[in-house]
Amino acid sequence: MRAGLDLGSSYIKWVAGPAPERVTVRRAAASVLDYREALKRLDARPGPGGCVLTGYGREVFPGTARTEVACLARAWAGAGYGDGSLVDIGGQDIKVLRFQGGKLKHHKFNRRCAAGTGSFIESLCHRLRISARRFNALAGEADGARPLNSFCTVFAATEILERVQRGEPLPALARGAYASVAARVREVGVLEPPVRLCGGFAAHHPVFRRVFAEGGGGEAETVPHPKYFAAWGAFLLAWDGAAGV
Amino acid sequence: MRAFANAKGLLGKYYRGMADGKRPVAWCSAMGPVEVLRALGFEVYFPENHAAMLGARRAQEPLIAAAVRHGYGPDACTYLLSDIGASLEGRSGLDRFGLEVLPPPAVLACNTNQCREVLEWFAFHARRTGAPLVSIRTPRPLEGGGPSLDGYLMDQWRAAIRALEGAAGRALDAGRLRETVAFAAEASRDWEAFLRLNEGGGFRHDFGDDLVLMAPLVVLRGTPEAAAFYRDLLTEVRALPDRPLRRRIFWEGMPVWGKLRFFQEYFPKWDAGVVASTYCLSWVFDLDPAEPLESLARAYSSLFICRDEAWKEAWLERQVCAFNAGLLLFHEARTCHTNTNTRFRMPERMEERTGVPALVLHGDMVDLRHFSEAETRQRLEAFWETRG
Ligand code: SF4
Numbered sequence: 001m002r003a004g005l006d007l008g009s010s011y012i013k014w015v016a017g018p019a020p021e022r023v024t025v026r027r028a029a030a031s032v033l034d035y036r037e038a039l040k041r042l043d044a045r046p047g048p049g050g051c052v053l054t055g056y057g058r059e060v061f062p063g064t065a066r067t068e069v070a071c072l073a074r075a076w077a078g079a080g081y082g083d084g085s086l087v088d089i090g091g092q093d094i095k096v097l098r099f100q101g102g103k104l105k106h107h108k109f110n111r112r113c114a115a116g117t118g119s120f121i122e123s124l125c126h127r128l129r130i131s132a133r134r135f136n137a138l139a140g141e142a143d144g145a146r147p148l149n150s151f152c153t154v155f156a157a158t159e160i161l162e163r164v165q166r167g168e169p170l171p172a173l174a175r176g177a178y179a180s181v182a183a184r185v186r187e188v189g190v191l192e193p194p195v196r197l198c199g200g201f202a203a204h205h206p207v208f209r210r211v212f213a214e215g216g217g218g219e220a221e222t223v224p225h226p227k228y229f230a231a232w233g234a235f236l237l238a239w240d241g242a243a244g245v
Numbered sequence: 246m247r248a249f250a251n252a253k254g255l256l257g258k259y260y261r262g263m264a265d266g267k268r269p270v271a272w273c274s275a276m277g278p279v280e281v282l283r284a285l286g287f288e289v290y291f292p293e294n295h296a297a298m299l300g301a302r303r304a305q306e307p308l309i310a311a312a313v314r315h316g317y318g319p320d321a322c323t324y325l326l327s328d329i330g331a332s333l334e335g336r337s338g339l340d341r342f343g344l345e346v347l348p349p350p351a352v353l354a355c356n357t358n359q360c361r362e363v364l365e366w367f368a369f370h371a372r373r374t375g376a377p378l379v380s381i382r383t384p385r386p387l388e389g390g391g392p393s394l395d396g397y398l399m400d401q402w403r404a405a406i407r408a409l410e411g412a413a414g415r416a417l418d419a420g421r422l423r424e425t426v427a428f429a430a431e432a433s434r435d436w437e438a439f440l441r442l443n444e445g446g447g448f449r450h451d452f453g454d455d456l457v458l459m460a461p462l463v464v465l466r467g468t469p470e471a472a473a474f475y476r477d478l479l480t481e482v483r484a485l486p487d488r489p490l491r492r493r494i495f496w497e498g499m500p501v502w503g504k505l506r507f508f509q510e511y512f513p514k515w516d517a518g519v520v521a522s523t524y525c526l527s528w529v530f531d532l533d534p535a536e537p538l539e540s541l542a543r544a545y546s547s548l549f550i551c552r553d554e555a556w557k558e559a560w561l562e563r564q565v566c567a568f569n570a571g572l573l574l575f576h577e578a579r580t581c582h583t584n585t586n587t588r589f590r591m592p593e594r595m596e597e598r599t600g601v602p603a604l605v606l607h608g609d610m611v612d613l614r615h616f617s618e619a620e621t622r623q624r625l626e627a628f629w630e631t632r633g
Contacts, residue, residue: 056623070631104632
C-alpha cells in the first residue's frame, strides 16, 4: 500500500491503494486542532515510507512532503489531461494552474485574504446557520444571482442578513455569494480552456460550477473526486518515488 | 566576518554620540540631504532607521495601534506609523544604545524623492517638537524632465540649504561639503563593489548580511568612519571564497524586517539565497566631490525609487542578468506603495522580458500581520518543486 495525505486547513484527505492505478481508500475528516486525532478517525497511518504528505500541515509528520501545486500537477498528468487550467478552491486559498501538453506551465495564488476562498462560503453558512448542502441547494433554486457589495467575509455575512431582513430572497443572495467567489477566481489568473475545478469547495458546492460559467468564467468541468485531487496527486507521487519515498 | 563586529561598534558609537547631547541633532529622511547636514555640523538621526529597528525587534504592533488611535490610517506606511506611535507613547527603539529618549531635533530635513509619506511623517514631528521642517520636493517619476527639471531641482536644493543654514546658525562651508561628499562617494563606491562580488556565479554574502552591513552607509554616510568601514569590508570579503549556491534570487522591494532570521534560515534549506536586491543597490550614489551640490541634486533624484516603470525594468533586467539570478522575487509590501513594484504588472513584464521567472510574496516591511511564513513557503516551494 502507498498513500497520499493532504493536510488542508479545513479537511484532511487520505488516499491509499495497493498499486498506482488502484485506489482502494478515499477518506476525509475535518481538520480540527489535532491532526493526530483526525488521522485516527480516518484510520490513516502516514509513515516515513510509502506516503507523500501535502497541504498546509505537510510538515507536521515525518515523511516526504510536497506542495499542493506539485501534487495537483501530478494528478493532472495522472488523469491524462493535456492543455487547460485547473482551479483549486481550498479552505484558505485559490490556486490557478495552467498546463500545456499535460505539463505545468504557470501557477498563481490569490492574494492574502480569505475573501473568495472556500472559507468565505463556510463562514457565510456558519453565520446563516445553514449547512453547505443547504446553501448549495438554495443557490440552485435561484433564477439569478443578486451580487454582494461586500468583499470582506465578515461584512458579506452581515450584508446577506440585512438584505434578507429587508425581504430579498436568500437563494439569489446565496447565488450572489458564489458569483463573488467566481469573480475572485477570474482575478487570480488567466484561464485557458478547458477549465477544470477541484478542491473541497467544488465537491460541496456543485452549483458553483454553473454560476462560474454564467458569470463569464466559461464552461468548467469538475474533476472526479474533486476533494481528493491533491491527495491523489500525492498518492501518485508516492508511487513514482516507490524506492525513495 | 570581522565587519559585523565593526558595524556594531560603529553604530553603538554613533548612537552614544547622539545621546551626549553635545551637538545639535538634525532628523533626516533616508534619502534626505544628509551630506549637507553633516557639513553644517549636525549630528544626523534617521527616523526610518528607528522604524526599521522597531520592526526588527518586533515592537511595532502597539505602536502602530497608537498611531492609528491618534487618527492615522491603518494602511499608511508602517514605518511612519510605528515611529509616530513610538513618539506618542514616549517609547524609544534605541534604548539599548543609551537613547531612552530620542534626541530632540534642531531641524527636520526630508526629500520627497522616495515618497510623499516622509513629508507627512516629518510634518508630524515638526508639529510635535516645534522644530523647523525643510523639505526638498522632488517629483516622481522623473523621466523626461529635461533642463527645466534640473533647474527646478537645483532651486529646491539651494532653498533647502539656505533654510538649513538658518537652523544651523552658520553658512555652509564649500570645503566641508566637498569633503563630506567625497566620504559618501567613497563609501558608496566600495559598497557597490562589495555587492557586486556576488555577480556572475559569486555568492559571498546574502541579503540578511547586506541589511546589517549597509547600516553605516545609511546612518553615517559622509563620515570618514563609514568610508573606512566599507574599505575594510571590501578587502575582507574580497579575500573570502565563493560559497556554492543552486538557486540564486534577486529580491525586489522592501525587506521584511521582523523576518530576517526566518529567511536566513529558510533559504539555505532549499540551497537558495538572495544574491542581490534593489533595496541594497539603492544605496549606491553617483556623487562627485568636484561638483558637490550638482551631484547631490542629481544623485538623489536618480534613485531607482524615483524612476518610471520603463527605467526600472531596464535596470532590473541588467541586474538580474549581472547577478545571474534564476528567480526575481518581488515583495509586495502592503503599506509601502512607492517601493512596491507589483501593482502595475511589472513581475509579468519582467518575466516576459528576461525569461527569468518572477514570483510575488505578500508582506510588509514592519507589520507582520500582513505576512505569513506558511504562505511564503508555500509559494516558494511550489515554484521550486515544479519549475526549478
Ligand atoms: S519609501 Fe515606503 S517604507 Fe519608506 S517611508 Fe516611504 S512609504 Fe514608508
